[in-house]
Amino acid sequence: MKIRIIAAGGKMPAWVQDGYGEYAKRLPRELALEIVEIPLGNRGQKASPALIEKARRQEGEAMLAALAPRDHVVALDVRGKPWSTEQLSRQLADWQMQGERVSLLIGGPDGLSPECLARARQRWSLSPLTLPHPLVRVLLAEQIYRAWTLLVGHPYHK
Template sequence: MRITLLAVGRLRKSPELALIDDYLDRFAKTGRQLGLPPVQITEIDDRRASGMAAEAPLIERAIPQGAYVIMMDERGEQPASPDFAARIGELRDQGRDICLIIGGADGLDPGLRARADWQISFGRMVWPHMLVRVMLAEQLYRAASILAGQPYHRV
């Protein structure tokens, strides 16, 4: 099993990058005992593309073959953290690779969105992509904590 976080744009040294690194490090430590591998980050250079139509083939090529594709989209489902954790646990139990995708500034191409196995949203508001990365990294750590029965997630 592999978990890939695929995002359009490069995140330079910043407070957001420090948070992402912290949450993904926590995820790796907690996930190791659960059979969850560390998250691999793949960044698509958004300077080479202009808009979602140009980014779509770059994203498509970077998706690991056979991976369960979860796309971040404001029109997607809004699962509760325990539901997200349960899905991650089910995919782990099936031995499926997971690819979590965050699009560029214009979002994801409709044709690419149709390829998603699951579209999820952090609410109806639109968030800056660097903050979506932070929130997704935190939710991955929260999912591992829930699966491990740790007290990080309080209902």
């Protein structure tokens, strides 16, 4: 199964690339993690509410365009459902059984567009805290790796 992270924002600092890469490379080929970066919309110097809305809409349209009709879409959303590591590993097993490609959406500084949230079959909250979008992709990679180690009985998860 392939899991794609469709994330608003590119040109990430080295610590984000290194952190994400460290966990993504530990996953086996049959659970490959891929990242698709969506350029941030232009918010201008003093982003007005109208410009922010336009930028979020553009980011949302590009994310939706990156999806295939059969993708199982999960929105990363602070207001979503929290999963423990054990619950996430069961999710992973369910996704593998369904055999659909999984696409995880991470919004930009102003969040996901309503259309992206509506397209998602699940909404996943990593914490009640609002996290910066670059950190979310690192956390996701680590949590997916952790959930996989639990599935295969690897000692990483304690």
